[in-house]
Amino acid sequence: GPDVLSPAVEVLSSDYLDTVSRERVRRRLADWLGQRIAGLVRPLFKARKASLNGPARGLAFQITEALGSVPAATVANLVSALSPEDRKALTRLGIRFGTESVFMPEMLKPARIAARVLLWCVHTGESPVQPPRAGAVSSAIEGPLTAPLLEAAGYRTVGNRALRADILERVAAGxxxxxxxxxxAADSSLMALAGCSATELGEILVALGYRQTIEEDGSTFFSRRRPRRGGNRRQQEKRKARESASPFSELGQLRIGGS
Known part of the structure; x- marks a missing residue:
């Protein structure tokens, strides 16, 4: 078909159908299939038909072509060009802006993940495969569950594992x-959230940009960015002096003390 949401329908030749009848059957099947797909992935069609302009329209197009989720880095230029009104319009369409992905949570439900897998397989000419287990927050990248297929299904490949887009945001925030x-240290709550082992979580954190140090009692991680410690000392002193001289500083203290 012309795009991933519009698979073509072909009717095989048969002695029981002439050319006119075969075309009639094809049209009826195409109509039924189009309605069925529109119902299964309704949020994508809503975004496709929305009245949007400029970067917002471009971003909605990218998301619908990717079946509901794209890496944030891939669309960073479009996102940075969005106006506040654009963001509100896209948010109303169910699009969420994360640090790792821009995605539609409604497209991460089990039935829609299954539809995404099937649509991707048909569009790419791959043999249909079973999607990840319903409700799975992560999946191993192995066998028929390839990285491109899992990305199309709404998962993000990090390390040797794929995490569902919404779960990856929560792991990154944690x-x-x-x-x-x-x-x-990578604690058990992060492992439970990601649905993986300590080793796999370590690979995920490294893929997210953290550095890993392996020690006798386990691994520790640290951000490549040095944690902020309040900024320049001279600037802090100047700010404190301004605040103490402000007539509102006492008011602020009264409000805090009276709360």
Whole structure:
């Protein structure tokens, strides 16, 4: 078909159907299939038909072509060009902006993940395969579950594993929280969230940009960026002096004390 959401329908030749009848059958099947797909992946068609302009239209196109999720780095230029109104319009369409992905949570439901896998297989000419287990937050990249297929299904490949786009955002947020105070160990809550082993989580964190140090009692991780410690000392002193001289500083203290 012309795009991933519009697979073509062909009717095989048969002694029981002449050319006119075969075309009639093809049209009826195409109509039925189009309606069926529109129902299964309704959020994508809603985004495709939305009245958008400029970068917002371009971003919606990228997301629908990718079946509901794209790496944030891939569309960074489009995202940075969005106006506040553009963001609101896209948010109303169910599009969420994460640090790792721009995605539609509604397209991460089990039935829609299965539809994404089937549509991708048909569009690329691959043999249909079983999607990841319903509700799976992550998947091994092995056998028929290749990295391109899992990306099309709404997962993001990090390390040797693929995490569902929404779960990857939560793992990344958890790691950022842990890294605020410097080195950190990958705790059990992150492993449970990612649905993986300690070794696999280490690979995921490295793929997210953290450095790993292997020690006798386990691995620790730290951000490539040095944690902020409040900025320049001279600037802090100037800011404190301005705040103490402000007539609102006492008011602020009264409000805090009275809360």
């Amino acid at each position: 790691a950022r929280q842990l890294s605020r105070h410097g080195r950190f």
